[in-house]
Amino acid sequence: MCNYDEGCRGSLTPIYDFINSYRKKQPVRFHMPGHKGKSFLGFEEFDITEISGADSLYEAEGIIAESEKNASLLFGSSATFYSTEGSSQCIKAILYLLLSSSDRQKGKRPYIIATRNAHKAFFHGAALLDLDVVWWQPEKREALCSIKLNISDLEQLLKEREEKPIGVYITSPDYLGNVLPIRDIADLCHKYETKLAVDNAHGAYLHFLDKPLHPLDLGADLCCDSAHKTLPVLTGGAYLHLGKNTKQTLQKEARQALAIFGSTSPSYLTLLSLDYCNRYLTFDYHEKLKLCIERIRILKEDLLEAGWKVEDTEPLKLTLRINYLQEQEKRNGPWLAEKLETEGIYPEYADPDFLVLMFTPENGEEEFLSLEKILFTISAEKAAWKTESRQPVWKEEKRVQIISFREALLSQSEAISVESAEGRICANPMISCPPAIPIVVGGERITGEDIKLLQYYGIEQISVIRND
Numbered sequence: 001m002c003n004y005d006e007g008c009r010g011s012l013t014p015i016y017d018f019i020n021s022y023r024k025k026q027p028v029r030f031h032m033p034g035h036k037g038k039s040f041l042g043f044e045e046f047d048i049t050e051i052s053g054a055d056s057l058y059e060a061e062g063i064i065a066e067s068e069k070n071a072s073l074l075f076g077s078s079a080t081f082y083s084t085e086g087s088s089q090c091i092k093a094i095l096y097l098l099l100s101s102s103d104r105q106k107g108k109r110p111y112i113i114a115t116r117n118a119h120k121a122f123f124h125g126a127a128l129l130d131l132d133v134v135w136w137q138p139e140k141r142e143a144l145c146s147i148k149l150n151i152s153d154l155e156q157l158l159k160e161r162e163e164k165p166i167g168v169y170i171t172s173p174d175y176l177g178n179v180l181p182i183r184d185i186a187d188l189c190h191k192y193e194t195k196l197a198v199d200n201a202h203g204a205y206l207h208f209l210d211k212p213l214h215p216l217d218l219g220a221d222l223c224c225d226s227a228h229k230t231l232p233v234l235t236g237g238a239y240l241h242l243g244k245n246t247k248q249t250l251q252k253e254a255r256q257a258l259a260i261f262g263s264t265s266p267s268y269l270t271l272l273s274l275d276y277c278n279r280y281l282t283f284d285y286h287e288k289l290k291l292c293i294e295r296i297r298i299l300k301e302d303l304l305e306a307g308w309k310v311e312d313t314e315p316l317k318l319t320l321r322i323n324y325l326q327e328q329e330k331r332n333g334p335w336l337a338e339k340l341e342t343e344g345i346y347p348e349y350a351d352p353d354f355l356v357l358m359f360t361p362e363n364g365e366e367e368f369l370s371l372e373k374i375l376f377t378i379s380a381e382k383a384a385w386k387t388e389s390r391q392p393v394w395k396e397e398k399r400v401q402i403i404s405f406r407e408a409l410l411s412q413s414e415a416i417s418v419e420s421a422e423g424r425i426c427a428n429p430m431i432s433c434p435p436a437i438p439i440v441v442g443g444e445r446i447t448g449e450d451i452k453l454l455q456y457y458g459i460e461q462i463s464v465i466r467n468d
């Protein structure tokens, strides 16, 4: 399924081999980090810095470059780069690469076409790079995390503008697990000679399906995967992948692009974990993934039968629609999350309409059974069956960008209560993770509809530009 065996000439785990042999020597460490390899939490002896032989992430040509090459062979990319600061770092690097590789007419402001459910790293990147955004507006929006899109609207945007965008940026899968038709979108982008970048933070595993559905398999030019979200990798571990047809120049620049947005002390524990994951993916992962997906499919079927509203998502997510609120009765995402948590089961995300659970092959059968047990008990009460969303209407088309993201982010700002924000200009959308998707973005005037939506999602404060 992957051409790893043919392509990998050296070790499967060069970073692990190096660190393991270093720690076994019980070296005298007159170098960072300050724990000196002594055990405080138990993993310190594996945590090193750029000592000789350990390579250096942003100038990699030794064990890190070798390990990245292994990852590239596994994913079928033209090049893969590690990030220890998540897809958040990769997204900013992707925007930088799109900008630096675009041919623009002098004096014209660069812009990117993007979908509105972007993670906040996108907005930070656009502000730092002073990019404008033209929104590929949703056909209809009914949720914070997901949007329904019409491809002909993208074609219209690509056709009607004289100046080419630096690229098209989409999020797929999104936080609720919906996937976009990436192949069609990629074909359209290429027809109009622009690049497709995909925030695939939630979909690293998609390449390892029987029928691979990773953005690289479907024609994307650049994408990022949060390895830590769906693979057994420590938090922060992510990949920046370049598609099969990307130019050599982009490959050369990618490392520097990541360096611009990253720390000069990337975590070796995270690099070690990314490295070790290549081994995990090489052996029986494909089979384990298949079994896990089949188990989730059965769970979904049983839940549907029991009356739950199960969303149609990518295979490793279970998204339940639950939103019934009456004076005496409260049945919504946070309510369900609390019910599960009292049984020791912790979901990924809950909002007033949805609850999201994320699975990997590392969830054992007993974990499936305990989840099933509590969900069946709740559905036996029949209350979960009703749905009646009170979500205010999204009026995306009414939004007005008054100043650029950059100007907004760098302006004098103040945090005020959402209820008093109508008419003010948003400086920085304050929305925490998960899902870190802004409702109103920097530089936009806040409308009455925005306020209703912010309140609906429990957001009480917003950063606005000061009036004085």
Ligand SMILES: Cc1ncc(COP(=O)(O)O)c(C=O)c1O
Pocket: 085, 086, 087, 088, 089, 119, 121, 171, 173, 174, 175, 199, 201, 202, 226, 236, 238, 433, 434, 435, 436
């Ligand atoms: C859709 C999406 N993109 C990007 C990110 C950022 O990923 P990371 O946490 O790896 O920086 C997230 C984080 O939750 C996300 O949900």
